[in-house]
Amino acid sequence: MTIATATRFRQVCAEHGLTATHQRQILFEVLQGMTGHPSPEKVYAKVKRRIPSVSLATVYKNIHLFIASGIFREVSLHHGSLRVEVNSRPHHHLVCTVCRSISDIDEKDLGLLQKPKTLSSGFLVERYAVDVLGRCPSCQEKP
């Protein structure tokens, strides 16, 4: 790591009120150097190369901390257990970033899509699923 990177990490920690520990710094650097959508286990494997004594729990805790601080995001707020969609009407989802509650919004009420059916990447489009992320009414009261 460069001194610039270390300095930047300390700045980020200061901004978010986090203690600048060695484990966090390595985790930060590892995450920045990864591509795609790594799982905690994958991240752990990389951190472990640089800190062999690191614990998986520490990786989990600090990933959550980085996400809570807004330093990184999670790929989807829907991860977790399986949920069945029983609404057969075309609709999308309002997902609360605080409590993770999901409510439905009819496709026509969202009214923002002009669906291109082909994408240059060779991906065959079947449909779009839009998550509107934000705060549900009851979570707008809390700060």
Next chain:
Amino acid sequence: MTIATATRFRQVCAEHGLTATHQRQILFEVLQGMTGHPSPEKVYAKVKRRIPSVSLATVYKNIHLFIASGIFREVSLHHGSLRVEVNSRPHHHLVCTVCRSISDIDEKDLGLLQKPKTLSSGFLVERYAVDVLGRCPSCQEKP
């Protein structure tokens, strides 16, 4: 249940090549009568009221079967383990409905959003996350 419902269930099973068992029929009816985004446990609880001997594993297996057949959907293909988003550019996701692989597409390349910032429901919009669902190049070969 009405005779019409039973008949419809048998039709659905015939269409998808499924054996029409009692457990499946009750599960089908229970799902149709639920709202929101129920978990397998919630569904199991309801089925159990009508078939006290039913097993949770049966509910899981048949929910998966219904989803595989396209009779119901799952709320999100992202459920499962936590994934970290390490791409800090504004982007959305191409999600393969067959292998569940995720790839990124730049927001500007998707080009379909006109973001309304307010929704009538009192939901405070922060941002949109679009999943383009379909088949990735390697899954287009299989039938």
Next chain:
DNA sequence: TTACAGATGATAAGAATTATTGTTTAATAA
């Protein structure tokens, strides 16, 4: 430099899901 709040590592515990196995049932043909 020291005190201490907070972080870490080791590991137990918990929740969600899947696999295994012996028994029962639905679909079909006689």
Next chain:
DNA sequence: TTATTAAACAATAATTCTTATCATCTGTAA
């Protein structure tokens, strides 16, 4: 209707992913 047989079922063990617990250790501010 009954016999046959592949498929589905219930019970439960096993697995996977994640969180909680707790005894040390460390970063920070005084």
